[in-house]
Amino acid sequence: MDVAGLEFADSTVLGVLVRLRHTRNLVLGGPVPDQLRRLLKMAGVLPLFEIRDGTAA
Numbered sequence: 001m002d003v004a005g006l007e008f009a010d011s012t013v014l015g016v017l018v019r020l021r022h023t024r025n026l027v028l029g030g031p032v033p034d035q036l037r038r039l040l041k042m043a044g045v046l047p048l049f050e051i052r053d054g055t056a057a
Contacts, residue, residue: 004030004053009039021048029053 001020006013013036020026028036030053040046 001026002029003032003036006033006036009033009036014039014043014045018045018048021045026050027052 017026017028017040027050030051032051032053037046037051040049
C-alpha cells in the first residue's frame with residue numbers, strides 16, 4: 001500500500017491498517033511519512049508491518 005501521500009493518520013487509519021494486516025500480507029510503501037511511522041511505533045504495531053520506503057541502502 002503506497003502511503004507516501006498520506007498527510008494525516010489517526011486511530012481510524014491505525015485500526016484499518018492493523019485489520020488489513022491481520023487479513024493479508026500488507027507492505028507499506030513510501031516513503032512512509034514520519035507521522036505515520038511514529039503512530040505505528042507508539043501503538044506498538046510497527047513490527048507487524050513490512051516497510052519498503054526506499055530509504056534503506
